[in-house]
Amino acid sequence: MYIKPFKVEEWINAHEQTAKYNISSTGVVNLTLDGLLELTGTDREAFLGELCSRRLSYGHIGGSPGLLQGVCGLYRTLKPADVVPTHGAAGANHHVFYTLIEPGDRVVSIVPTYQQLYSIPEGYGADVKWLKLRKEDGFQPDLDELERLAAPGTKMICIINPNNPCGSVISNEALRRVVGIARAAGAWLLCDESYRHLTQNGEWIDSVADLYEKGISTSSTSKVFSMPGLRMGWIACRDRDFVASCLSHRDYNLVSCGNLDDTIAALALKHAGTLIERGQRVIRDNLQVVEGWVQSEPHISWVKPQGGSITLLYYDFDMNSYDFCQKLFDRTGVFVSPGDCFEMPGCFRLGYAGNTAEYLKAGLDGISQFMKTLE
Template sequence: MEIANFGVEEWLNVWENDAVYDIAGSSIASFTLEELISIDGTNPKEFFDKIFDVKMNYGWIEGSPEFKQQVSKLYKNVPPECILQTNGATGANLLALYSLIEPNDHVIAMHPSYQQLFDIPRSLGAEVSLWEIYEENDWMPDLEELKSMIRPNTKMICLNNANNPTGTVLDDQLLKEIVAIASEVGAYILVDEVYKPLDPNQQVSSIVDLYDKGIATNSLSKTYSVPGVRVGWTASNQEVADIFRKYRDYTMICSGVLDDVIAVHTLKNKEAVLNRNREIVFTNLEILKEWAKHEPRVSLVFPKAVSTSFIHLDIPIDVEDFCIDLLKTKGVLLVPGNRFDVPEHARLGYCTKTETLKKGLAELSSYLRKFD
């Protein structure tokens, strides 16, 4: 099986540990374990005292009943038995694609987007059509283009909502139109939903609540600020969940016992977690907007209260060379846009700690002055 190098992950694997100001990531500032456990007033020592006698066996293979119950509450019509725990959303996406995509299938994938969603289908022998999103249209796609791409053998449409790296959000009206197009040929719609818009005035439904052949993947890594537990999940109808069960046995046995415990605690306190993260998003977004207003070499379509942004850089050099030299001279880490097949851009993770964002943006502006 041939597969392309994973651009974003390959970049971060090489450069992430060299950063002084890491403003490349797409998670909201991660919790410490103490902060997470105590978010509801729980004493961390008492919390861990209670689990000292937990056996370090395989635990619940598909995720504990408590985990499945908590995740099912995130959806309108998905019962716990249709929730399968995975190794992060990357594991969830892999499971869904590995289970359903075969050679000669046709797949339509949003682009730019998370690379798994188009390069895994290619590696499995599918023909992939890229459904572009356009900066001049606020990084939104064109429905007429989707209609022109659909074929009788279109097996799946792959979306990332909200989108990584741009922060674009597909609202319910647009999702329903995509559902109508997919249903004409019975295609699945797989949506990586790890980036939840945190604007309380913006309601975006999960694809599984809009379409019977919708498949949602998600995790605790981005919106919930707990990437360290490596817990994600799939949500689907019963028929699809049963297909996934067979293939899941080949891709993983279970998540860790302690990871499941921490995941349950996080989900039980999701409102407190989201309130904390909403404050970070809106505080830092205002900082980003004010900075961009006064930075002549940067423009961007501002994200819709999600944790990733994609800046357009007015620079006379290759963007990857720019990002490497920026890191080496100023300690500022970005992800160059060519890692998403979009030159002259960079992913800027503005939802890091506020002080890190302020210092990182100041150093980025200082570096950009060399091109004036």
């Protein structure tokens, strides 16, 4: 099966390990295991003693009770039988398409988004239609246009909330209209909710899995919970036939998630509130740094993000985003991702929560120095 190269992942793979200032990272400052144990008030000796004495078996094939209950705590209506553990949210998104999409199916995806949400169904032979988000609209979806694209018989609508790479948030009111459009078309509604608990105003963002019987939520411990190295994610949906189909397909390409990963994720999710509060503090403090920098830079414009830990920054130089980001990297060691990785020219994606405010300031200073050479 041919699939288009994953632009942003290829860019990251080529630059991440040698960057001086990585301000492209899309999560909240990554935790150490010691940090997690300290945050959760867990006895280190007892926890590691149990972990180190455990046999490295498959563990709970469908996820441990603690993991499943922890995931359910992030939603309002879900039960453990509604959850399918996966290898990260990337594995969750892929598994949804693998389970549901066939050649000729109509799929409507917002763009920009994480490329999986349109390139994987396209690779499976789906008829993929784009709903383009525009800067002048605050990167909010045109729901009248969505209604036009999601004709009766549409197989799936794909959204991401909060948005990667824009940082925009679809309001709960607008999300209910999206659900209505999906229901009228008879479509599944897939929402990548990897950043759902990271908002600037602290308001609860509804999950499509709570709002709609054919709503599919995907997420992970990578972004909000600062543990991308666990590779622990999940699919959540109240349609038990779909869940059964996911589990059947899962036997062929996953079998189970890691035994140790499951245990660490279950501990984190048991204390989800504490980790979410930590994430909220980081994104709010660091966004203030970015906002002050944007206001001081005449060459930069943006739509201030409402959620998540990333944003798009637009520059006014006559230079494509790949050249801008590569020259920036070569001259300063500052690493950001080209907007063209997301079908958005003339800008770059900034990850503002992956390190300390001081580190972020140093990276932004590097961008300022680079832009002075372009004047």
